[in-house]
Amino acid sequence: MVVTRRSTIGIAVVLALALGGERPGVEAQSASPIKVGFASAMTGPSAITGEGVKWAAQMLADEYNAKGGIMGRKIEISFGDNAGTPGEAVSAVRKLADVDRVDVIIGQTHSGACLGALPVVKELQVPMVIEACSNPKIRELIGKPVNEWAFRVNPDDVMLANQFAKHMSQSTKSVSIFAQNDDFGRGAAAAYDVAFKKYGIRLVSTEFFDRGQPDYRPVLTRVKRANPEAVLLVMLASEGSVFMRQFREIGLTQKLFARGSMATVEFLHQVRDNPSIADGLVEATYWTPALDPAWEKQWLDRWKVPVRVHGSLAAIAWRYAVAPAIEQAIKKTGRADRKSIRDALEELDVANTPVGRIRFDDTHQAFINMLLVEIRGGQLKILEKIAIQP
């Protein structure tokens, strides 16, 4: 190439731009925060779950921002209140997307809210990672080609029932189910009804109770009469502690199985006056504090109460799905906007997380490990880690 004055100037200009100048777009991008929306039931009868999610989100934002954010970009969190209902979920998603301008949503905790939110995240093209909704119908409503903007990390009882029923069948032949009268309880009861038949367990009875109804004696008396070998409790710690006291008061001694938040530090804290009240209880879950003791300690230090399950589930969705996806998105495209986060979630494959492998299949469902956690001597013990089959 002939070195002329023009070409010298030209080369000098290009070099100057390449080395000294920064394209304004990139500079603004690397400075602007990544906005994450957390939607849950902040009011209404299930407000306790929203509180857990909120506390977890605050802790996570502080934790990540202390490290400088993700790829140098800070995390900014916003909250949406779905009150546990589909109508409010629509409002919450729209607010997070259009007013708070979040890049990704984690939520909605309750199935009714999830169902209401799904069409809206599709319309607004905001990626949403579901952390706890358990209605099995959700699997038909997310993923390709139905709704490419929604993902789910947690398994539902249809996915867990086979393995858990198999485990139960090793020690019992007849079971009564006690389930809370909401989407979680009803979905579980239906799933285990089917699974028990497969493994030769006789379903003696199924009882539903409304949350916030602390009087279980009448139905416990019925169970005493029906006399199953074991009971399957589908309930959260806040009801479970009262339930167990009355269970022992009546003098029942059935083998205890659970789905919900029974084998948790929350529960053990509630029954700390009698920590062995539920000894021998085996719960099928997908998270327990032993998987992340640092998180448990951080929670206790900050909030002065035992770590909450719903907060921890939101943390799982963030830590092992959303945050890695954001990182991937920035690495690959330089941006952490809605579409690039969505694409990154689709391609995500994080192998060795404490909850198992995080990879979304075509239906945008992840298959994290199922854990069997036992309460023994007032302590929690992981009995088994079982991979859930797609």
Place this chain on the structure above:
Amino acid sequence: MSDLLEQLLHGLTLGSLYAMVATGLALMFGVVRLINFAHGEFYMLGGYAFWYAYAELGLPYPVAGLAAAAAMGVFGLAYERGVIRTILARTWHVQLIATLATSITLTNLAILVFGTQPKEVPTTLSSTIVDLGGVRMAWQRPLVLVAAVIIFAGLEWFVTRAKLGKAMRAMSQNREACAVVGVDVQRVALATFGLSAALAGGAAALVSPLFNIFPDVGALLTLKAFAAVIVGGFGYVKGAIAAAFLIGLAESLAAGYVSYAYKDAIAFVFMVAVLLVRPQGLFGRRIGI
């Protein structure tokens, strides 16, 4: 057979709870003709007061229980002075909505102050089991029943022998006449509220060890207590007590033998049925508490 006995005994515990709460409601309606939709929140706040006294301050159980009742008594006085006095002369719509508004405010304040996690306050008595004829139960349950009976007896003595109590009864029968003969109507109204609230607080101290305390606990309780007041005949305390036990037993039996999921429906259907068939209540129209 012990099964039935068990359900009946359990129904009595439930009935005692409903009766204590319903008594307060019936008193208020009887003496000042006011429906207090926030009454369940007296129970809820009483529960938190009890928790604070027993679990946080470590007071012995009887002291904590009385403290809770006393605290609620004071709260009831303040409530009467602050809110009720301004609406006593207004229409029942205003009263209903004002007390409903109070209920919303108190419930949500409780969420803000105490959080959504329920508080559990097991006591020695609620953790020690007794076996009565094949039926196992915590000592706390007979305590609830016995305490309720004592409270009702005490109340009866109060309205027949004590000056203030007699004034309450007189006011419930004929308010105008009372004013004419010089009864301090305002003072009696004030005392009624204090007493009602204290009753609710005491009920909470007795029953909370068996269940738990959370901000929304008053909602369903208010409705059941209302059902009892209606079934017993508006403003007739003995009727409310009897009706409350009836509802407690019916609920227990229905939950045990018919359907646990629908048990609340049974209580409300019962209430509506009585309203329609015998609107003056099961025991006829009685004047006065």
Place this chain on the structure above:
Amino acid sequence: MMRALRFTIATAFLIAVPWIVAATVPGQQRYVLHVLIFTALYGALALSYDLVVGHVGSLSLAHPAFFGIGAYTAALLATEARWPFAAALPAGIAMAGLVALAVGVPMFRLTEHSFAMGTLGFALVAQIVATNWVDFTRGPLCVTGIPKPQLGSLRIATLPGFYWTGLAAVGLVGLLYHGLTTFRLGRAFHAVRDNETLASAASIDPLKYRMLAFVIGGAVAGGVGTLYVSYVGVLCPGELAVSLSVNLLVMLFLGGVGSLRGVLVGSVAFTALPEILRMAPTWRMVIYGLLLLIIVIRAPDGFEGVIRRRSRA
């Protein structure tokens, strides 16, 4: 003349809202329209409730049940029996109205507090049934996949489309409300509300007029329920919660019970204000409770009363 002109301008403005919103807040227009849709539906619901509470003076707590019955009727017919919207909507209205008729006859034999408690009992039982009759209503697993309204070749699936539907709904309900509460019928309602004995003496049958308001109010609530589920697409038993009565009472008393403008103002304030103020949700409920308390004691005519006193003074 001036009135008609003002009315026309107001209507034109309201119809043009989607464009106005797009022009003024382009980034948030979808959210604003969504809030307006809920506001319109709530407004229609509040008006239907005010017919019963404000104009015949019956403090019914059964309204959530009628809303829910309309919603479930339409939702189940649309998803199970593939009924088109044009048929599901009248079905929802009719079902709610029929139940109101069936419930009203016994309820109106009760007076005052008993009526309130009786209607409350009915509302509670309705929610319990919706939650537990899972085979029929799907219970807490919710009715899903409720289709968007299709009227012939017109499909209402966009936010402006739903906004205009909501606007039409509140407009129609407003016209109905106005027609029912003015002229002779309105005077009869008010006679029953203000002095029942005198009304009977003047051969105005209180029961007949109470039932009329109750049934129409209930039927309209059912219609709003139908529109609501067509918009949200999912229906869960939680939507029948008794707390809806509380929300409606706040709207009515905030704005001015018994007044068209008042109730509409109350609905807008209740629905739109929190979005604007961005209060933490629990605090919002505390403030509503206190507001309701203060207003019902100090200014029971609500905002409308304040306006009227101002204009008189």
